[in-house]
Amino acid sequence: MSALFPSIQSFYSREVPQISQGGNVEPSTVSKPGDGFTPSEVEVMLNPLSRPWQPSRNYETCPISFLEAGPHNYQISGRIVNFAHNFRNQSFHFLVVTDGSGAIAVKLYYVKSSDYQLLFGQRVTIWTTFIGDSSGAGSGNIPFCASATTLYPGRNGATHIIIHSDVPDSEGNRVLRCPLECNLKAYEYLPALMTLKAFLSTGYDLGEGKILVCVRSVGPRRSIQSKKDQKTLYMIEVGIFDDTATCVLKLWEDKVPSAKSWVPNQTILLISKPTFKIRGTSPEIGVAYNSMVDVDPAFPDADWLRNKVKNMATKQSVYIPFPSDTWNAGISVNGPGRTLFTIADVEEQVRHPELMTDFTGKLNVIILDMKLMEHWRKGTLCCFECCGVPMYANKPVATCKNCETKQDLVLNPRVIGSVVDESGTITGSKLVWRNDAWTELLFGSTAGELQGGDDSGTDLIEQSWEDVTVLGTDVVRDIEELLLYSRITLTFGWASKLQRLCILGVEW
Numbered sequence: 001m002s003a004l005f006p007s008i009q010s011f012y013s014r015e016v017p018q019i020s021q022g023g024n025v026e027p028s029t030v031s032k033p034g035d036g037f038t039p040s041e042v043e044v045m046l047n048p049l050s051r052p053w054q055p056s057r058n059y060e061t062c063p064i065s066f067l068e069a070g071p072h073n074y075q076i077s078g079r080i081v082n083f084a085h086n087f088r089n090q091s092f093h094f095l096v097v098t099d100g101s102g103a104i105a106v107k108l109y110y111v112k113s114s115d116y117q118l119l120f121g122q123r124v125t126i127w128t129t130f131i132g133d134s135s136g137a138g139s140g141n142i143p144f145c146a147s148a149t150t151l152y153p154g155r156n157g158a159t160h161i162i163i164h165s166d167v168p169d170s171e172g173n174r175v176l177r178c179p180l181e182c183n184l185k186a187y188e189y190l191p192a193l194m195t196l197k198a199f200l201s202t203g204y205d206l207g208e209g210k211i212l213v214c215v216r217s218v219g220p221r222r223s224i225q226s227k228k229d230q231k232t233l234y235m236i237e238v239g240i241f242d243d244t245a246t247c248v249l250k251l252w253e254d255k256v257p258s259a260k261s262w263v264p265n266q267t268i269l270l271i272s273k274p275t276f277k278i279r280g281t282s283p284e285i286g287v288a289y290n291s292m293v294d295v296d297p298a299f300p301d302a303d304w305l306r307n308k309v310k311n312m313a314t315k316q317s318v319y320i321p322f323p324s325d326t327w328n329a330g331i332s333v334n335g336p337g338r339t340l341f342t343i344a345d346v347e348e349q350v351r352h353p354e355l356m357t358d359f360t361g362k363l364n365v366i367i368l369d370m371k372l373m374e375h376w377r378k379g380t381l382c383c384f385e386c387c388g389v390p391m392y393a394n395k396p397v398a399t400c401k402n403c404e405t406k407q408d409l410v411l412n413p414r415v416i417g418s419v420v421d422e423s424g425t426i427t428g429s430k431l432v433w434r435n436d437a438w439t440e441l442l443f444g445s446t447a448g449e450l451q452g453g454d455d456s457g458t459d460l461i462e463q464s465w466e467d468v469t470v471l472g473t474d475v476v477r478d479i480e481e482l483l484l485y486s487r488i489t490l491t492f493g494w495a496s497k498l499q500r501l502c503i504l505g506v507e508w
Helices: 039-046 195-200 253-261 302-316 330-333 342-350 370-377 435-443 447-451 465-470 473-483
Strands: 071-084 092-098 103-109 125-134 145-151 159-162 210-218 220-225 232-241 246-252 269-270 273-281 282-286 292-295 359-370 380-386 389-393 397-399 406-408 418-420 425-427 430-433 489-497 498-506
Touching: 071 103, 092 125, 092 292, 125 232, 195 246, 210 246, 210 302, 232 253, 246 253, 246 498, 269 302, 330 489, 330 498, 342 489, 359 473, 370 473, 380 406, 380 498, 389 397, 430 435, 435 465, 435 473, 435 489, 435 498
Parallel strands: 103 145, 246 282, 430 498
Antiparallel strands: 071 092, 071 125, 071 292, 092 103, 125 145, 125 159, 210 232, 210 269, 220 232, 232 246, 269 292, 273 282, 359 418, 359 489, 380 389, 397 406, 418 425, 489 498
């Protein structure tokens, strides 16, 4: 019987003190007895969320608007539109989850506060056994939030939550993005939706407004000392805009990490009931307890804004990368297919709806306006765009003030005011230049004159457009004067995706 049913004492090892040569017992060498639990059992007790979730009962999948109050086993899917970590220091996180049909308030009790990283727009799946009234959860002022539930993951095996990390362009990343009050089958308009300009002027007085905006820039995290509580608060400023106005969205404390994944000129935000303040002369928008933030919503107005922002970014972008994979520069410059166009010919071809394809050719033009010295004095000779914020400098390398990463800058295309031929004009800011083409333009005709026959001068083959950033003011002025009213031949390529004329080479 003893072999089949071991005693409790058999699970514990006997303490055998080891005696040193002097006869003293060494405390550090006393072997500690086991407690009878395996390492996996200890890990489950210390970290309940480490064990895989296995539902112990059947759960009904139900939209939020059809939830019935009382004891029911429901499986709910949606996205987080508002949240608060350690809500009012009551040891639970407060979430507002929507699925397009309604909203539900969720009290999420935790063992450790760091177990959950909550972000705006995250897709979540909830298993619960009871649906209550939202008034009991203190969410009476949140729009369309008529239900509430409480979760105890790890403590109660019947309730659980999973926060999904969806890969971009996956099916999970595309679902559950329809905003509230939006009927996609017969869509006309979203109630209470207004432009950003209308909201900043008088719309904030209504208290029920919604704004649809795009992220323009994401600033660095800043620490601010609170005079009221004498503690350090973290804040981030997000630049937002639509086709009517621009503004700043301020996120505080637990909501700061949400902005790290937002992409300037791409991420769309639908903010319901935002707060409004004026700091000096600058308006500021915030997220309150009863606000809702839908990230990248899917409905017709959001699609329109995406296309509008795409067109605005193409027109207003400071930096457009050269599409180096589109053409073979050597063949385009020296190959057999070297068609000479006029500016009018190029315009007629690119505006033809049936001929929107990439092609190359040559333009013989005169530089009518040069602004090299103007940008040299302003410190905007080189440019780039990082974190949605333009970067300027008079050197080819600069550090982004937001992400603090070093970026390689390019020569500002605005140093050329305009070029003309007998048929039309092209603004220099509309051209996208290849680096070698800049070198050929700046030093192709001026190298011999600037060197003045001195053998100590730099060879043209070894020169680069970056050399202009280390030249003196007098030399830069000489280059500008030599380029002004010069006749050059540009080898160009039309990029249909960029809708821009790209310069592959320059011939004198």
